[in-house]
């Protein structure tokens with residue numbers, strides 16, 4: 355076992371030469387022990403084996419996160435518990451401050467680049483992977499926990515992981531309180547969706563709502579003003595004013611939102627040049643959430659709610 359220490363003013367880590375060294379200059383924060391792994395067949399790395407193949411068959415209640423920024427978000431948000439982290443030897447020193455934020459009991463494995471590549475099944479340049487356990491909210495408790503002023507994203511039939519990642523990224527960037535997905539949506543915790551979301555899929559509350567109809571009913575029942583986005587929407591987005599509880603609904607590339615959903619909502623459009631068909635759904639969400647978040651701040655500035 356190897357031990358790393360982080361000092362507040364001096365990242366005192368030295369992977370090559372003796373670990374349990376800590377400078378006496380200032381306050382120390384212990385970093386978890388690193389477990390050195392030299393054998394690609396080591397069973398402790400089972401969660402990291404053949405990552406791409408495992409993407410296809412699923413991870414039985416777990417997910418895999420890649421890269422420093424995503425891991426930072428995962429650790430800070432504490433929404434989904436971490437099981438273990440795998441770091442490349444060459445990145446271990448630089449990662450010490452981050453690893454100091456891990457909860458006790460999270461295993462941190464360390465391997466040379468060749469071992470890591472062999473385990474994962476492809477050259478893994480990011481130098482850090484983590485495995486977590488899904489802690490998804492159920493719909494009722496998610497809705498019950500939302501504040502009096504809330505902005506929620508509802509997704510119907512989003513089957514593409516890049517779009518799912520982009521939608522979560524925008525939801526987080528513009529302060530949406532939660533994302534609801536219908537049963538036609540792909541998994542926001544699929545590896546690629548997490549990566550494209552830059553970790554937002556791990557930090558944003560989300561719940562599965564069942565059918566598109568059930569999603570709409572649940573939001574309406576919780577007092578949400580429903581705005582469905584469609585290129586043929588009735589109102590130009592610029593003229594849309596949100597209610598205190600607003601949900602914005604987005605549909606899939608190709609079919610868009612089902613007619614039954616559109617019929618139960620106010621509909622809004624982003625005007626486009628000429629007779630252009632539509633925008634990408636994630637791009638649409640960025641424009642819409644930017645507009646609505648700003649409008650909400652204007653109508654109910656932070657602190658205005660009692």
Ligand SMILES: C[S@@+](CC[C@H](N)C(=O)[O-])C[C@H]1O[C@@H](n2cnc3c(N)ncnc32)[C@H](O)[C@@H]1O
Nearest residue numbers: 583584585604605606610611623624632633635
């Ligand atoms: C590629 S579009 C689907 C296009 C489909 N032909 C339709 O009519 O909805 C995917 C989703 O992005 C959103 N979207 C795309 N362009 C939009 C626009 N100009 N105005 C409002 N929503 C738009 C809608 O939510 C739509 O369901």
